[in-house]
Amino acid sequence: MGKGKAYEQKSIDYYSYISDLGNWNAVYKVIFSMGGLITVIGADSLWISLVTILFMLFLSVGVGRIPMKAYLRLMKIPAAFLLMGGAAIMVQIGRGHNSIFYISFFQTKLYITKDSLLLAVNVTLKALAAVSAFYMLTLSTPMGEIISVFRRLHVPALILELMHLIYRYIFILSETNQKQKDAAKSRLGYCDMKTSFHTFSSEMANLLVLSMKKADMYYDAMEARGYEGTGIFWEETKTVTGKQLMYGALYTLLLMLVFIVLRRNV
Amino acid sequence: MSTKQKKMIFTLAVVSVIMGFSQRAYGMHIMEGYLSPKYCIAWGVLSIPFLVTGYLSIKKKLKDNRKNITLLAMAGAFIFLISSLKIPSVTGSCSHMTGTGLGAILFGPTAVSILGVIVLLFQAILLAHGGLTSLGANTFSMAIAGPLLSYGIFQLCKKLKVNPMVSVFLAAFFGDIFTYCITSFQLAIAYPSEEGGVITSMGKFLGVFAPTQLPLAVLEGILTVLIMIALKTYANQELKLVNLNLEEN
Numbered sequence: 001m002g003k004g005k006a007y008e009q010k011s012i013d014y015y016s017y018i019s020d021l022g023n024w025n026a027v028y029k030v031i032f033s034m035g036g037l038i039t040v041i042g043a044d045s046l047w048i049s050l051v052t053i054l055f056m057l058f059l060s061v062g063v064g065r066i067p068m069k070a071y072l073r074l075m076k077i078p079a080a081f082l083l084m085g086g087a088a089i090m091v092q093i094g095r096g097h098n099s100i101f102y103i104s105f106f107q108t109k110l111y112i113t114k115d116s117l118l119l120a121v122n123v124t125l126k127a128l129a130a131v132s133a134f135y136m137l138t139l140s141t142p143m144g145e146i147i148s149v150f151r152r153l154h155v156p157a158l159i160l161e162l163m164h165l166i167y168r169y170i171f172i173l174s175e176t177n178q179k180q181k182d183a184a185k186s187r188l189g190y191c192d193m194k195t196s197f198h199t200f201s202s203e204m205a206n207l208l209v210l211s212m213k214k215a216d217m218y219y220d221a222m223e224a225r226g227y228e229g230t231g232i233f234w235e236e237t238k239t240v241t242g243k244q245l246m247y248g249a250l251y252t253l254l255l256m257l258v259f260i261v262l263r264r265n266v
Numbered sequence: 267m268s269t270k271q272k273k274m275i276f277t278l279a280v281v282s283v284i285m286g287f288s289q290r291a292y293g294m295h296i297m298e299g300y301l302s303p304k305y306c307i308a309w310g311v312l313s314i315p316f317l318v319t320g321y322l323s324i325k326k327k328l329k330d331n332r333k334n335i336t337l338l339a340m341a342g343a344f345i346f347l348i349s350s351l352k353i354p355s356v357t358g359s360c361s362h363m364t365g366t367g368l369g370a371i372l373f374g375p376t377a378v379s380i381l382g383v384i385v386l387l388f389q390a391i392l393l394a395h396g397g398l399t400s401l402g403a404n405t406f407s408m409a410i411a412g413p414l415l416s417y418g419i420f421q422l423c424k425k426l427k428v429n430p431m432v433s434v435f436l437a438a439f440f441g442d443i444f445t446y447c448i449t450s451f452q453l454a455i456a457y458p459s460e461e462g463g464v465i466t467s468m469g470k471f472l473g474v475f476a477p478t479q480l481p482l483a484v485l486e487g488i489l490t491v492l493i494m495i496a497l498k499t500y501a502n503q504e505l506k507l508v509n510l511n512l513e514e515n
Contacts, residue, residue: 013392078394
């Protein structure tokens with residue numbers, strides 16, 4: 001794997017630890033991000049979506065200093081869903097009286113109307129806006145802090161504990177799997193289709209066995225460190241500063257401006 | 267004639283672009299912001315009874331033995347991993363298993379509902395598959411409906427004394443297909459067609475996602491069988507640990 005590739009492999013989790021928005025108060029970020037999300041899907045407006053996409057880009061890349069290239073790559077993750085979902089919404093089937101484009105398809109017609117085209121564009125932008133609002137949170141907030149917000153929302157302790165443990169175990173298992181894969185590859189385990197299937201499923205079976213064995217071990221380790229049925233996790237206190245509030249106010253102001261302009265035009 | 271040809275070429279171009287982009291075929295997570303608030307809430311509410319049942323069953327499991335907490339967490343991490351790993355596929359593009367069938371067979375549908383909701387949340391946060399607003403809809407299709415059907419088929423096959431590996435295949439295959447149908451339905455009622463409404467729309471969503479989802483379901487079935495064979499061969503002890511014994515049937 002080349003150096004460039006290694007850079008591309010960086011995950012959302014990685015950025016959540018290095019973002020300059022990392023020192024923002026987590027509850028505030030959740031409210032900010034959720035506010036954006038709800039506004040976008042509630043307002044259902046092209047302009048609100050556009051403003052949100054740009055503002056969240058500004059926050060994550062401009063203020064949070066996530067590399068632009070990485071941000072754009074992350075925005076491409078839902079591309080497949082957007083394209084296929086968009087196509088299904090845009091293309092209509094039937095007689096198609098007021099279509100702007102159509103092709104015959106067996107006995108019927110596949111066509112696009114102005115409305116369906118607009119709807120598809122609107123939904124796509126709305127989805128991208130929602131994703132960027134959510135990225136603002138996930139690209140700047142480590143999982144531990146997100147879970148602590150859930151704790152404040154009175155999610156049962158058992159679920160929180162499961163979340164903490166699952167988060168940790170995901171990395172342990174994925175590291176183990178990486179080693180399995182390297183070992184298998186070096187022994188030509190992925191040389192052709194049939195072998196790959198066989199190797200992959202053996203890997204998974206083995207991984208399950210390993211994970212169950214590890215689970216037993218980890219419980220003993222936890223108990224040895226005084227675990228008595230509730231996991232207690234350290235939380236950093238981060239205060240809401242005026243600067244953080246200013247960005248929120250700026251976003252709200254922009255949204256209000258868009259609302260006023262839109263209303264005037266109607 | 268030339269316009270017809272042009273349209274033909276245009277259509278082919280669109281199809282190939284879609285095919286090109288769909289190289290990373292994940293299980294069908296409805297993405298962030300795709301559903302209107304009405305449906306976000308409705309699917310969430312619909313999932314609640316199942317989640318509460320799951321929560322209570324997990325709580326009981328832990329009361330029986332506190333040690334189950336790490337076991338459950340490992341199961342959750344395993345489901346997360348299996349649904350995010352590339353699987354070898356015929357076309358050279360990379361696809362991913364959903365893990366619903368395997369999860370339901372190994373850990374039971376009640377535990378999978380809670381683990382599933384956590385896994386879906388993590389997928390949204392860590393991998394940007396699915397989302398927070400669509401969490402309810404995705405939970406219903408992937409953590410509840412799919413696993414329940416898989417488990418039902420697996421149990422039914424057990425009663426009918428079907429070959430265990432055939433029943434594993436059927437459970438995983440239909441679990442996948444069912445998830446894909448439910449997701450299409452969720453999208454269809456959110457975006458009904460201008461002509462023909464929800465039913466036509468569902469046909470469209472089913473059709474658009476079919477090229478990636480149908481091969482995926484077959485692949486998922488085959489891989490789940492291979493994984494179960496491997497587990498049965500090497501890890502009967504561990505299977506008993508997670509309450510499954512294939513020797514029984």
